[in-house]
Amino acid sequence: MFWSGDAGTYSDAPKAASAINRIGQFWKPWFYKYLETIQSTGSCTEYIPLRDYYHRHTSGMFWEMEEIIPFGNHPVFRFACGWLMPPKASLLKLTQGKTIKRLYEEKHVIQDMFMPVDTLSEILEVFEEQFKVYPLWLCPFKLPQNPGLVHPKQDKTMMYVDVGAYSVPKVENFQAKKALKCVEHFVCKKDGFQMLYADNTLTREEFGEMFDRELYDNVRERYGCVNAFPDVYDKVGRHA
Known part of the structure; x- marks a missing residue:
């Protein structure tokens, strides 16, 4: 994804409520996976709340979460356990054995x-x-x-x-x-x-x-x- 003054603009309100994409909600797909779907289907115009945009990579830890929980982007997992994502780094380290x-x-x-x-x-x-x-x-x-x-x-x-x-x-x-x-x-x-x-x-x-x-x-x-x-x-x- 590229963000620039030519490709994106700031707005106080969307033209239509349906155009809002609150990507920070826990049941939403990982952001980079979402971009892959847009790439395959064509372009689109949508409005992302600023806080959600700042945290667009939080739930998927950029693309690291796929290495930790391979099924983490599955809709069933997102709706059932997405609110737990991402796990705290301290918890991951606590559960690491010597081999891992x-x-x-x-x-x-x-x-x-x-x-x-x-x-x-x-x-x-x-x-x-x-x-x-x-x-x-x-x-x-x-x-x-x-x-x-x-x-x-x-x-x-x-x-x-x-x-x-x-x-x-x-x-x-x-x-x-x-x-x-x-x-x-x-x-x-x-x-x-x-x-x-x-x-x-x-x-x-x-x-x-x-x-x-x-x-x-x-x-x-x-x-x-x-x-x-x-x-x-x-x-x-x-x-x-």
């Missing part, structure tokens, strides 16, 4: 990379080579030149794009750590950023190269946090 956890680590990709928009074609090729995961999440945004861990290396606000991959990789003989390391190396070389909710293989030095620690370290030093609180890398780095 290892399976996710070795045979599953959940990654978001923030890349300068002029490197989009290159990062897509890298994702294809290392992950071969589709569909991909592409979300352009402005990254301001403000102090902090994440800002453009150039001294100006720049357009970036979030490239997200969430699924089972289709690469033959997939090696998770090796593939992720290749992607991280490319992202760092092109002045991109890896989102730290996901697994990473960054060393402490690589982390410092990818993220600007100057302000962060100054604040920790100024307010006596160095010995009081763990470093951000120690919270997210596998090598810590």
Whole structure:
């Protein structure tokens, strides 16, 4: 799905009540599956409440829920249990055994990379080579030149794009750590950023190269946090 000023407009009220699609209701199909039906039947015009639009991917966790509950988009399941979706991540982790956890680590990709928009074609090729995961999440945004861990290396606000991959990789003989390391190396070389909710293989030095620690370290030093609180890398780095 693409959203732009030319393809969609904001409206205070629909022309007809029947044109409203409240896609946030629990019995509604997963949004990306709904888009597939539109693609196969042709175009349509409808009105989506703003809150529903913001949460259009919530019930299906983008397209991850199909991997967790393959029958989750079935109408019977949606009407009976759709109000339970999506399950809390903490609950999923609580019910994970060692085998399932290892399976996710070795045979599953959940990654978001923030890349300068002029490197989009290159990062897509890298994702294809290392992950071969589709569909991909592409979300352009402005990254301001403000102090902090994440800002453009150039001294100006720049357009970036979030490239997200969430699924089972289709690469033959997939090696998770090796593939992720290749992607991280490319992202760092092109002045991109890896989102730290996901697994990473960054060393402490690589982390410092990818993220600007100057302000962060100054604040920790100024307010006596160095010995009081763990470093951000120690919270997210596998090598810590």
